[in-house]
Amino acid sequence: MGTPAEKQNSSPSLLKKFWMEKKNRVLTLLTGIFLAAYFIPFQSERVSAALQESFLMLAEYAREHVLLCLVPAFFIAGAVMVFLNQQAVIRYLGPDAPKPLAYGVASVSGTILAVCSCTVLPLFKGIYRKGAGIGPAVAFLYSGPAINILAIVLTAKVLGLQLGVARAVGAILFSILIGLSMHLIYRKEDATRVTNGAMFSYQDNEDEGRSLGQNALYMLSMIGILVFINWAPAGGSLEVWDFIYRSKYIITAVFAVALIYMLVRWFNRSELGNWVVATRDFAVQILPLLFGGVLVAGFLLGRPGHMAIIPESWIAALVGGNSIGANLAAAVVGALMYFATLTEVPIMQGLLGAGMGNGPALALLLAGPSLSLPNLLVIGGELGLKKTLTYAGLVVVFSTIVGVMYGNLIL
DSSP: OHHHHHHHHHHHHHHHHHHHHHHHHHHHHHHHHHHHHHHOOOOOHHHHHHHHHHHHHHHHHIIIIIIIIIIHHHHHHHHHHHHOOOHHHHHHHHHTHHHHHHHHHHHHHHHHHHTTTTHHHHHHHHHTTTTTHHHHHHHHHHHHHHHHHHHHHHHHHOOOHHHHEEEEEEHHHHHHOOOOOOOTTTTHHHHHHHHHHOOOOOOOOOOOOOOOHHHHHHHHHHHHHHHOOOTOTTSSOHHHHHHHHHHHHHHHHHHHHHHHHHHHHHOOHHHHHHHHHHHHHHHHHHHHHHHHHHHHHHHHHSTTTTTTOOOOOHHHHBBSOOOOOHHHHHHHHHHHHHTTTTTHHHHHHHHHHBBOOOEEEHHHHHTTOOOOOHHHHHHHHOOOOHHHHHHHHHHHHHHHHHHHHHHHHHO
8 A cells, every 4th residue: 555645756756657658659659750751762653652542542431431430330339338338238248148148149239230340440349348248349340340241142142152151151150259269268357357347437327317228229220320321232132222222311311310309308418428528539549540550551452453562463372272371361461451341342353353262262251351450450459469469360360261171162
């Protein structure tokens, strides 16, 4: 323990240590920028093209994903932090929750959202900080972008029924296996985290006069806005799906009007203020890492069909055939490359035409949509380096194994 005087004397030293660490981080960043500016040959045509590609990719990301995908996701994550009952999250998604229930809820929730690898991040952070175990939280994190029904249908239509079915089965199994693996590896540490009440930033608003049904409708209205405003066309392969696509703005407007009504009638100003603050906090934490990751991914790999530092011909050569090396390369490339929703299908079509094997194709489809360099940077900020590398490693290893098995069965 220590006397009050000792505690007062220790406070300035702790503050000084904090500022020193912050200055060291800034110095390290500035050193990295200096070295990059000094050694990178910006006059090179390839480097100039890669730099331009990185900003074009960021512009594309900003136009297509920030306003309609990330902003609604931030508000949902903020609502999860402020309004969702913490004990209910721990009961159904915590480390000691019944496994069929926890992983069933996590995988089904992710599947319903069907978002990209970056949009799922605020939602993952929200339920994880609210008390979800690392296993169910990671199952949700993987299932959202990986088990996208339209993407699976398009895979079967464009790339063949066998590959579409293999992708669907593999993604569902992966969400459970990877989540269970993370739970087993970090079980003790996770149990300690959930029992530490100091980690939770916001208190539950259980006594504000709203019923469980009212809170559920409030969450459902925001999820409806996120899902339907981003509804993509199926290209005539599913008439009902395309009908919803043509009506998506009307459906979204209905959810928006319902949300406004609920906010006016069921919430007070203090609650709304806490919600906005929580939403802001998620945006401040996530957006810098996402934007930085998109710039790096654009510089290294670029958009499909555009030149970056790493030529597409190199990637095509690495993933040719069905060897273990080809499957591993496909899984690693998928884990680093950023795929906007549904763009993985035409990319795979081009790679298969360039000689990619069936096994590596499945490996990339299982690893790619669920991971990306921007995605990994944000996950690292929440879980830490060790857990993030474990998660990415599990995705890559499982994708490689399944790719090899599939490649040997489908010649």
